[in-house]
Amino acid sequence: MSSSADQKTSDYLFTFECPDRLGILAKVANLLFEQGAFVTESFHYGDPQTKTFFARMVFNDDVLRSSIEGLREKVSALGKELEMKFALRRADYRPKVLIAVSKYDHCLNLLLTKWRAGALAIDIVGVVSNHNDCRSLVEWYGIPFHHFPITPETKPQQEAQILDLFATTGAELLVLARYMQILSDKMSRELEGRAINIHHSFLPGFKGARPYHQAHDRGVKVIGATAHFVTGDLDEGPIIAQEVKPIDHTFTAEDMVLVGHDTESVALANAVRLFSEQRVFLNGQRTVVL
CATH class of the missing domain: 3.40.50.170 (Formyl transferase, N-terminal domain)
Structure with missing residues (x-):
């Protein structure tokens, strides 16, 4: 993170899936809020048949309080608790x-x-x-x-x-x-x-x-x-x-x-x-x- 006034904001894409349970979205949203990840898009779906929760979020780093790698580590820690498979990358990444x-x-x-x-x-x-x-x-x-x-x-x-x-x-x-x-x-x-x-x-x-x-x-x-x-x-x-x-x-x-x-x-x-x-x-x- 840079304090430079002319630092360009970057967008990031965060996707994950995990076994569905109460409070998943609240835990994830709270983590992103605490780290200053400014969410601009959020879509999710919990499949009642497979009992799996899916989510796709876009956020920017305009007020991010840590590096992306630091955020990745915190997401990884939460992921272990939620049995989550996730991906975190720049939104402009080209496969x-x-x-x-x-x-x-x-x-x-x-x-x-x-x-x-x-x-x-x-x-x-x-x-x-x-x-x-x-x-x-x-x-x-x-x-x-x-x-x-x-x-x-x-x-x-x-x-x-x-x-x-x-x-x-x-x-x-x-x-x-x-x-x-x-x-x-x-x-x-x-x-x-x-x-x-x-x-x-x-x-x-x-x-x-x-x-x-x-x-x-x-x-x-x-x-x-x-x-x-x-x-x-x-x-x-x-x-x-x-x-x-x-x-x-x-x-x-x-x-x-x-x-x-x-x-x-x-x-x-x-x-x-x-x-x-x-x-x-x-x-x-x-x-x-x-």
């Missing part, structure tokens, strides 16, 4: 993101556009693909492109390459932007809570391949897309964001695919934004978004 794509570039293109425009507060550390189709687009943005071909026989080695790239770049999130490969159980477990997929259907309906054709066969009146965390079960991961578009009986399956490009791109970009702002909490098979 490092690795993107995986195959041939379809619509989801990738919106992510890159929003990133370049500053609408996604992330640092894209690279794009990996099993094809070369998106190389020119990625390199035009000045982002490293990694071509990792894959066959059924080389799948373990190719996934090891992706995991190694994830580690060496310091990536915190893998985004499957229409990456048309099913991750192995091993890779899904290693990236639990750190990999987001876009499925071109409004889950839990129409899982697996050709969902638009499945939807067309059933005569649906809305189509959608679902961004979810990756798990070992195909298209079963906790849902983060969804988008829908109305259609009618005149739409062919091919028309639906084209309309779906918008819902897929927007749903995935929203999910990445929510993750980057640390708004998404895993809650069993579901998510809490604050």
Whole structure:
């Protein structure tokens, strides 16, 4: 903390989850008050089924009475009492993101556009693909492109390459932007809570391949897309964001695919934004978004 009159105020993001009980918010709020953390945003939710409490707070250090590390130590001490898992970081922190794509570039293109425009507060550390189709687009943005071909026989080695790239770049999130490969159980477990997929259907309906054709066969009146965390079960991961578009009986399956490009791109970009702002909490098979 500095007493300088022209010291710039910094914002910090504090998120936590713990077993729900009486007085959690009061204890946390009192600690922040005593330390001079000026809270500007506060959202919380107690799940009556899982008995878990989730919270996301933003505060500034304008009148903070100690250093951030000093505050972190006090939060850690309270965290032991409350069995709390927490994160405390600057609000302008940009998580490092690795993107995986195959041939379809619509989801990738919106992510890159929003990133370049500053609408996604992330640092894209690279794009990996099993094809070369998106190389020119990625390199035009000045982002490293990694071509990792894959066959059924080389799948373990190719996934090891992706995991190694994830580690060496310091990536915190893998985004499957229409990456048309099913991750192995091993890779899904290693990236639990750190990999987001876009499925071109409004889950839990129409899982697996050709969902638009499945939807067309059933005569649906809305189509959608679902961004979810990756798990070992195909298209079963906790849902983060969804988008829908109305259609009618005149739409062919091919028309639906084209309309779906918008819902897929927007749903995935929203999910990445929510993750980057640390708004998404895993809650069993579901998510809490604050």
